[in-house]
Amino acid sequence: MEKWICVICGYIYDPAVGMPDAGIAAGTRFEDLPEDWMCPECGSPKSAFEVYVG
């Protein structure tokens, strides 16, 4: 599964880890996050993310 990076703050969403503290289970793909989901670091919308190649 692809990781996604927030181009504003550099936060990397790793679907393998998810965000268990925020109720997002490990294994949740970025595409399956709610449309109103926001970057936990800077509050940017999903549209500020792109696939992370690192």
Place this chain on the structure above:
Amino acid sequence: MSASNTPARIEIDGKIFNPYSRDFIRSPWATWDRLVKEFPVAWHKDLSMWVVSSHDALMDMLKDNRFSTNYKHWEFAPPPKPVEQQNHFERAIDAGLFAVDPLQHLRLRKLTMPAFSKPVMGKIDAKIRDLITQCFDEIGTPDQFDAFSMIAEKLPVRSIARMVGVPTNMESFFHDFAVNVVKSTRINLPLKEREKAMQDTLPGFQYFLDLIKERRALPHPGEDFVGQLVAASDNGDSLNDYQIVSVIQAVIVAGSDTATDLHTYAIQGLLSNPDQYQLLRQKPELMENAIIELLRYGAFGKTPQFRFVSEDLEWRGQQFKKGQSVLINLTAAWMDDSKWENPRKLDIQRRLDGNLVFGAGAHFCIGTYLVRVQGGLMIQELMKRFPNAELVNGNGDVEYDYNHHNARRINRLLVKTNVEAARKAA
């Protein structure tokens, strides 16, 4: 709506909030608490600007593009000049992240992000570790030392010079460059002072433009920070010289001038809370959280940031006029007790979700991971060298630079090392 139905403007003055007063600089908490609770959004009659102070209002404002970061939207901004008449400073500011429109801003952030991402910043660790060791070697093992002059004034500017790939013996050059860049756009300073500062930035801009030119002439621009910016590309898109230099100057400003306060206030925060200092020693995995909490707790900004109203609008019951300026009073929000339980308590294990320590939204601090790496390394070394350190006389005989342009700048903080006592006890 008739004029009589328009809610009255909520106003404050220098008696309620004077960010330049000595009392405020030494002890801002009661003022911030009052602003947050009674005047979260208010027009400051003496400063002639809006002041926004509560957490929830600032969270909204920071994500609202109508409140622009572009200084050119200010009613008192200098008139625009044709490009051919602009100097390097003006061209870099116009090309920079605070001046371009939202779409262009996202494009610039996308291009620059690889140079600032967490993995890349993690590698900075190896590049600056020796500077930290050297800084603490210079301190040695005295009974006491001044954390401002021995650490905060030296380390950030050396680290940032190393990061952008310039000689560390140009420390004062970079420090002056950073201060002058900040002063050039601080709307709270008199026009003459801003103009002089702008002129004084020009040698620094020229230095970096020459460096970029050199890198472009190489077969490969290099793996360091400047090299990454020169090489940055996305679907054939790349950064021009002024865009690169605007990013470099932003990093220098944040990484030297602002980071100076981070270092002093982090030491003050930890040593005035010995339980937290010992907890961090025991659990170094808390470092990243600790740094954000130390920034929140220290709250060293006195006039943190500004925005400019780009169109006439009503917001939170107040009428904002195009061209007016807004003081984004972030440090007050960091102490907002409707967001933070017991805000004046340092708790390095605090859940910091939704914090505004690095701002929020499109202009979230680009150097956030750099700050964490740089601050983390310094604290690690402090804990290693001086595990039993405390502040002299309980407050480090703290002194402030009351004339600093935007921070509650501490310019003396005496640390008692207790190294000799530990040696004798052993």
